[in-house]
Amino acid sequence: MSILILAEYNENILSSSTSRLVGAAKKIGGEIDVLIVGDDVKNLAQQLAKIAGVNKVLLANDRVFKHQKADVLCKILKDIIIPYSHFFASSNSVGKAVIPRLAAELDFMPISDVMFIHSKNKFDRPIYAGNAIETISTKEKKILATIRSSAFVPVEQGNDAKIENVKIGEIKSKVEFIKSTNVNSDKVDLSTAAIVVAGGQAFESKENFQMLYELADVLNAGVGATRAAVDLGFAPNEMQIGVSGKIIAPELYIAIGISGALQHLAGISGAKKIIAINSDADAPMMKQADVALVGDLKTILPELIKKLAQ
Amino acid sequence: MGQNMKILVAVKRVVDHNVKIRIKSDSQSVDKDNVRMSMNPFCKHALEEAVQIKESGKADEVVAVCVGSKKASDVLLTALAMGADRAILVQSDAELETLVIAKLLQKIVEQEKPDLVLMGKQSVDIDASQTPQMLAGLLDWGQATFVCKIGIDGKKLTVTREVDYGLQELSLNLPAVISADLGLNKPRNVALPMVMRAKKKPLNIFQVADFEVDISSRLKIEKISEPPTRSGGKNITSIDELVDEIKIISDKLEMVK
Numbered sequence: 087m088s089i090l091i092l093a094e095y096n097e098n099i100l101s102s103s104t105s106r107l108v109g110a111a112k113k114i115g116g117e118i119d120v121l122i123v124g125d126d127v128k129n130l131a132q133q134l135a136k137i138a139g140v141n142k143v144l145l146a147n148d149r150v151f152k153h154q155k156a157d158v159l160c161k162i163l164k165d166i167i168i169p170y171s172h173f174f175a176s177s178n179s180v181g182k183a184v185i186p187r188l189a190a191e192l193d194f195m196p197i198s199d200v201m202f203i204h205s206k207n208k209f210d211r212p213i214y215a216g217n218a219i220e221t222i223s224t225k226e227k228k229i230l231a232t233i234r235s236s237a238f239v240p241v242e243q244g245n246d247a248k249i250e251n252v253k254i255g256e257i258k259s260k261v262e263f264i265k266s267t268n269v270n271s272d273k274v275d276l277s278t279a280a281i282v283v284a285g286g287q288a289f290e291s292k293e294n295f296q297m298l299y300e301l302a303d304v305l306n307a308g309v310g311a312t313r314a315a316v317d318l319g320f321a322p323n324e325m326q327i328g329v330s331g332k333i334i335a336p337e338l339y340i341a342i343g344i345s346g347a348l349q350h351l352a353g354i355s356g357a358k359k360i361i362a363i364n365s366d367a368d369a370p371m372m373k374q375a376d377v378a379l380v381g382d383l384k385t386i387l388p389e390l391i392k393k394l395a396q
Numbered sequence: 397m398g399q400n401m402k403i404l405v406a407v408k409r410v411v412d413h414n415v416k417i418r419i420k421s422d423s424q425s426v427d428k429d430n431v432r433m434s435m436n437p438f439c440k441h442a443l444e445e446a447v448q449i450k451e452s453g454k455a456d457e458v459v460a461v462c463v464g465s466k467k468a469s470d471v472l473l474t475a476l477a478m479g480a481d482r483a484i485l486v487q488s489d490a491e492l493e494t495l496v497i498a499k500l501l502q503k504i505v506e507q508e509k510p511d512l513v514l515m516g517k518q519s520v521d522i523d524a525s526q527t528p529q530m531l532a533g534l535l536d537w538g539q540a541t542f543v544c545k546i547g548i549d550g551k552k553l554t555v556t557r558e559v560d561y562g563l564q565e566l567s568l569n570l571p572a573v574i575s576a577d578l579g580l581n582k583p584r585n586v587a588l589p590m591v592m593r594a595k596k597k598p599l600n601i602f603q604v605a606d607f608e609v610d611i612s613s614r615l616k617i618e619k620i621s622e623p624p625t626r627s628g629g630k631n632i633t634s635i636d637e638l639v640d641e642i643k644i645i646s647d648k649l650e651m652v653k
């Protein structure tokens with residue numbers, strides 16, 4: 087048995103999700119290799135080599151891999167994954183775009199969003215926005231899966247794995263990158279933040295939403311939003327939490343002016359503690375919360391920020 | 397044939413997203429008898445976009461296709477009412493895996509020869525987010541997933557994707573497969589007269605067996621279970637208590653750091 091993991095990064099920063107996927111792979115056992123694909127990512131390969139339990143790091147470094155386009159990744163992955171029994175990517179926007187395409191090209195049935203590993207071929211994954219958990223087993227010779235990284239604990243640092251260059255032939259993409267609004271990475275990463283504060287439609291404006299950033303600053307927290315807040319332009323799409331946004335599992339989730347629609351709750355089922363602030367005591371979020379405070383966010387937030395900053 | 401595009405939209409029939417689902421007592425499936433079923437919301441966005449493209453004069457025909465049971469013709473009727481010109485049902489009484497559905501859609505694409513395939517980015521039942529990418533791979537077409545904006549200039553598309561770190565703009569040539577996100581548009585509601593008119597539009601029915609596709613499952617559902625429930629918490633009434641509750645956690649985290 088041998089497992090290959092696709093490393094996740096943004097710009098020039100590694101995401102902790104790769105280390106979490108190594109943690110997940112350890113539940114299966116066997117040799118664990120990590121692959122990084124990108125343009126100018128040699129230094130990231132060196133960081134990956136330090137993750138405990140990694141056998142070797144494969145480095146596919148070429149201009150063509152900039153922006154990690156799905157069709158290009160599939161072209162090299164087809165060969166790279168041949169020796170492996172498992173190929174894992176995190177269920178982020180790269181992994182979700184690549185794994186199903188690659189699997190279909192190789193005629194394997196992949197598994198999405200694994201949140202628990204029973205054995206080498208038996209996994210749990212959420213269905214119906216997390217309202218049911220499906221336990222599935224597979225007999226596929228090669229298991230391709232996306233993994234919900236927030237459901238697994240990162241492994242320690244402390245290793246000096248060898249780095250191997252992957253041979254790259256002539257590859258062309260069918261898509262052309264134009265531009266991106268890549269958000270600055272000086273913000274706390276929402277996906278892995280220990281504390282997340284999030285707001286919904288109730289904020290009424292982008293200006294009011296700024297209070298949430300102030301609160302996050304005091305707590306060194308990540309900031310999230312509901313789909314409704316994204317649709318209204320209060321927050322950018324990458325802040326959306328839920329079944330069609332980010333899935334998080336912080337130590338503390340503070341939900342402010344969020345009703346708690348099941349599509350939203352799907353994104354926070356892994357949260358250890360939930361505090362909810364809502365003007366409606368009967369909002370579903372208030373029923374889910376460990377601690378609930380009824381009130382108007384517009385009066386509570388300024389005072390809360392002031393008191394926490396003291 | 398006109399100069400313009402032909403668009404194929406794949407739509408799925410699912411338990412309505414507002415329904416609180418119930419797991420059957422055998423722990424093998426979710427109850428779909430006597431519950432409200434509807435078109436997967438993400439597919440609705442895909443279909444709406446196709447119809448808007450046609451209305452803007454950039455497409456000649458919109459064909460909706462569904463792989464599902466006989467009952468799925470209700471979802472196709474909705475698609476026709478929303479503005480699709482014709483519909484295709486690939487009938488299967490068994491539940492099919494995403495890879496099988498992608499292979500069946502590939503057959504339909506070979507028959508229909510669309511320039512663009514639009515699909516929802518995930519379905520709210522199994523939340524797999526696989527079929528569009530699979531279809532693109534099988535066809536060796538360009539793909540753009542999680543799309544919230546589409547611009548068309550001749551045979552070239554400009555799309556904006558909702559990705560983890562913001563928005564990403566790409567351009568790609570037709571033919572292509574695009575998966576729709578919620579921000580793409582606001583799907584229209586269908587009024588009764590639209591449904592009445594839709595009943596006159598063509599609906600072709602094929603059987604899965606008409607295509608040479610192996611429909612056997614590769615995954616085995618061992619069981620379906622309830623997620624762990626959160627036991628309700630306590631109510632507090634003051635901001636000072638709130639500060640205390642937050643500090644219990646934030647102080648602990650500080651220590652770990």
Ligand SMILES: Cc1cc2nc3c(=O)[nH]c(=O)nc-3n(C[C@H](O)[C@H](O)[C@H](O)COP(=O)(O)OP(=O)(O)OC[C@H]3O[C@@H](n4cnc5c(N)ncnc54)[C@H](O)[C@@H]3O)c2cc1C
Pocket residue numbers: 285286287288311312313314315326327328329330331342343344345346347348349350353363364365366369381382383384413437438520
């Ligand atoms: C297919 C599909 C996928 C979806 N995916 C997602 C997803 O991934 N993530 C997501 O979040 N949503 C998703 N949604 C949308 C979801 O169904 C809800 O519409 C959305 O989460 C509601 O957002 P909200 O809580 O901000 O707004 P609302 O439901 O309108 O709730 C606002 C809340 O604020 C409270 N409030 C109002 N004023 C105040 C005040 N002054 N002070 C304090 N509280 C106040 C109200 O009591 C209410 O509880 C999806 C929907 C569909 C159909």
